[in-house]
Amino acid sequence: MGRLLTLAFAFLLTLGFFAPQSRAAAPQSPSSPTADQPAPRSFPLPKSPKVPDDARPVPGEALTGGQDAPRAGTATQQPAQQSARSKAQRSAPNALAAASCTPDDFAKTGTALVQQVTSVDVACMNSLFNLDATGSAKVFREGQMATVADALRAASATYDGTNNASIGQLVLFLRVGYYVQWRFPDQVGAYGAALAGATRAALDAFFGAPRSKDVTQANGETLSEAVILIDSAHENARYTGVVKWLLNSLTPSTGGAMWNAVDSTRTVIENGTEYPGFIAALQADPSFAAAMAGLVTRNSSGLTGGDLATSIGIQLGSLVSFPELKAQARPLVKDLINRYPLVGASGPLTMNLAWFAENKDKGNCSYYGICDLPTRLVPLVLTVDHTCSPSLRIRAQHMSATELADTCTSLADQDAFFHSVVKDDGPVAGDRNKRLEVVVFDSYYDYSLYAWSMYDIEVDNGGMYLEGDPTKADNQARFIAHEATWERPAFQIWNLNHEYTHYLDGRYDMAGDFDAGMTTPTIWWVEGIAEYVSYSYRDVRYDDAIAQAAKGTYKLSQLFDTTYDNADSTRIYNWGYLAVRYMLQSHPQDMAALLARYRAGDWAGARTLLTSTIGTRYDADFATWLTACGTGRCGTLQPPQAPLCTQPDTRQYDKDCRRDGVAATTGNYDYMFVYLPAGVRELTITSSGGTGNGDLYYNGSSWATTSSYLAKSTGTGNGETLTISNPPSGWVFFSLYAQQGFSGASVTTRY
Structure with a gap:
């Protein structure tokens, strides 16, 4: 239960991934991990290369060792x-x-x-x-x-x-x-x-x-x-x-x-601090550490997080790493942690000092008064608490009502998209992961400053999905993320759709817990489907993956062997996406058979299917597909068939439903209508199949005809599509006009 899986390319911080024993009795927030429970199984995400540089220190990276090189240059930046x-x-x-x-x-x-x-x-x-x-x-x-x-x-x-x-x-x-x-x-x-x-x-x-x-x-x-x-x-x-x-x-x-x-x-x-003589000199003169603390307290009015007083204060925290200096440094560090707020301008100072106390003076959180630090931080940092649905909750530093509503809608719609891709029959046996909490920090810096303490995770990444134990009825799955500040003024949560797919995949595709799914190489699917759904659902071209396709680096059979340990981020994410996309588009029956084994926990059977039944059989075709995809011609996944409409009036349609056997004689209409609730941003009407030629017309709040319409699609045959942006609420009307008598057509409405 306690293994925290990390990517081979990630920088490992020496964070205590298990809560210190002395924290076991601390009261816990409903939104923080329980103290006596090992860190949940996790999926780390890579940082965006667009993360802006920040001069402020990050816990775990700051002042844990000196430079190898003498300092070059002379210009010191000052306020x-x-x-x-x-x-x-x-x-x-x-x-x-x-x-x-x-x-x-x-x-x-x-x-x-x-x-x-x-x-x-x-x-x-x-x-x-x-x-x-x-x-x-x-x-x-x-x-x-x-x-x-x-x-x-x-x-x-x-x-x-x-x-x-x-x-x-x-x-x-x-x-x-x-x-x-x-x-x-x-x-x-x-x-x-x-x-x-x-x-x-x-x-x-x-x-x-x-x-x-x-x-x-x-x-x-x-x-x-x-x-x-x-x-x-x-x-x-x-x-x-x-x-x-x-x-x-x-x-x-x-x-x-x-x-x-x-x-x-x-x-x-x-x-x-790299030299024993320096440590000995500080041990002999306790007033040195006191001078470091005094500099901070005298200059605390100018704390900004990137200032000199913050830096010296954090260096004071590093002294608790040395047994010879711990006695003199501990009371000074304790005083600074408790003297200044955990958030705001002093946050970088106090949180870095707390990191040293937690990780370099383990088991003594009660001395520093920080055993309940995760519980205290949640209401201070995550000031927004919003429930999207009984199964989805958002905790955030700052999100507007519009941003919250849009995020809830995005995740709800992605849920439907995901099921249309994997074609599951519901949660895998024994999975009780019914609730997901999405935690959104304002920036990568805020994520790295606070998330390590609040959720006992590493933070040198682009976010973390904590699966927990899906067999427990009270399990809390959690995605910890941050805003993509480089996209502002547009609002975007970095890796949101990717990580939500991990939650859905774990619940509907992968039997048992995360460790169970790692008994054989499944990373090509686990990370590939997360990338595929994230990009396909958002209808975003995955340029990095397309560029990799043009290189033709890997055979499909090689990608089936991908693990976190034998691959870099390019193979895990870009090539995982390419392998999953190819298999879903080109070999859906094989994918159905594979997912059936994953859902049953038949990891050995799934492995045999990939390495023996499929083996190298598709390598040549995959190489051909990569060549086309490298030019942007990657093909499309057939859209899933919507369920049949259930209203007794055969003219009435509902959200995401279809009617088959639609017909009309030449010059006549098949009239139809659908009721739209307020707030629908897009209505899509499609017709397909059958014989003859039916043209599609839409007319909003009145019957649609060839002489009274707001939009039309009039190609040959019955393959017509209309997409209506921001349609009115209430009843809206559309029709198929028989340019040539048609029959056996299917009509689908989605919104």
Whole structure:
């Protein structure tokens, strides 16, 4: 019951997929999973490539490990309201004359190298981050780096808090050197103890200079680069005192380059946690963690989710991952979680901290006061609670009445479409999955921020269908989704129709629970039918699948073997769609036989049908079909036959019903009518079959004739179709006129 199936291509977050034991006694919301129940079986969906970038942190991704590379570049983005510098100041803090800036200009040693470095401007130094391997090898050998480090040490003795002596360029040279040596270690050569000692002495001298602590724009320019150099040189543990001073210095009024200097501490802290020496230094100085918490509380008025205080607060949360730091970090993390709201501007801070508490201090939710976090979040986040029908409920952050009504209608209509495709006889034996809850977050970011806690799921995906245990009478199936914000102002729930098909397929096609259906490879069908119904029901051309068809990558017999473990997203979704579409269109009898086995739970029999009875028999025809489909000619599935109308008056039609044996002699009519409730958006009338030639006429609220009509279809034979948009409510009238006497025709109405 507890296995959470994930796609092979999905990034696995270290979320606790089972609720912590200490949460077992917590009161539960009707819309959150029960605490003592393992996570429901689930179908994860891929993210859309159109998901917009968001600078705010996502739980599980934030600050769980440092970067491998020294930080390149120098421009740190800062809030507009805190920026006190002009564009010119940011790009060139010192007013040096333009100088030549090529690798050959710096291919020097000793005093000549130092003079070259101090003669150019900061923009020149920044450009060296882009050197190739050859250029890097000319400029940044260990001896050259040590020479510049010694020059920085000497210049720091008289540092006056400005860049008049070009100390900023010396710092930047060292930063570039560490960066390019990481990129091109073989060409640049190893850096050893000699350089480490020289850089340490240089940083000691700079941070020991009294004016390096000036809270000014001028000092901040160089100070910010020097703080990043701490990390580039892997000296994070040595300079925790400098970092702590900067953390304690940030206030809401701090701006310009001093803000940048504090911002640079994020790199030192995040990457520092990779080094035992840094952890030991923080263990010896509990005031460091307190300084991180203090920065957050002093600057909480500016929380936006993507701000510096949020980032530092989340880094504080990462400290509970380390046994040596847990005791000092836990009370600070607890205070921040309970100090600020779970939603709104502080949500990214509190939810990320809650993630660390849940996943890095397992079993202690009661200490943090978050054992009931899922229950508390539901009413705070999902403010909309709408019932479409006894079997369908929508919980959402924000949806208008129109959006709710349209979604309910879409799902209800899809239900009918699905049954017309799979031609089932009702739920499979023992399936009690009568209720589906659709949860809709405002955006992918909101989904990733809250859904992991509310529903114990991974969130690095495009949504999740939780099937639960369909044998239980009180089972709650749930689809957790988010709005496709990139489609706004149009309203769209990403993967809605795909995931609803999973619910319908599990209830009407696949016996037992999800694990039962996975005993043999069924993913080609499970994901393929979800894609097929989603695109076909919405009448949307599946361009990605058509493009894949043109490539002809797979044989049909190969696709029958698809699993989540042996396939990428293209094979699972695009090719699953193609395989299902081909089989439904070209071999409906085989599909009926296959689904009969799936519905009976005869997985071995279904597998034999696919691999032995069918085997490779259709591979050649499938290849031919793919060639045509790759040009857009994929064919169509025959529309299902509607049931017979039941009204005793043979002229009267109803929703989705037909009458057979319709006839009229030449020049005469067969008159018909149907009652439409208010709100019908589209009425479709079709005629087919039989002999002769009957033309179809529609006239709204009065009898339809050749001289009184609003729409007509007058082809040869009896194959006529009329689609009426926004017809009036009440009785509407249509007829078949015998251009040539006809008989044996069928007439169908759908709306």
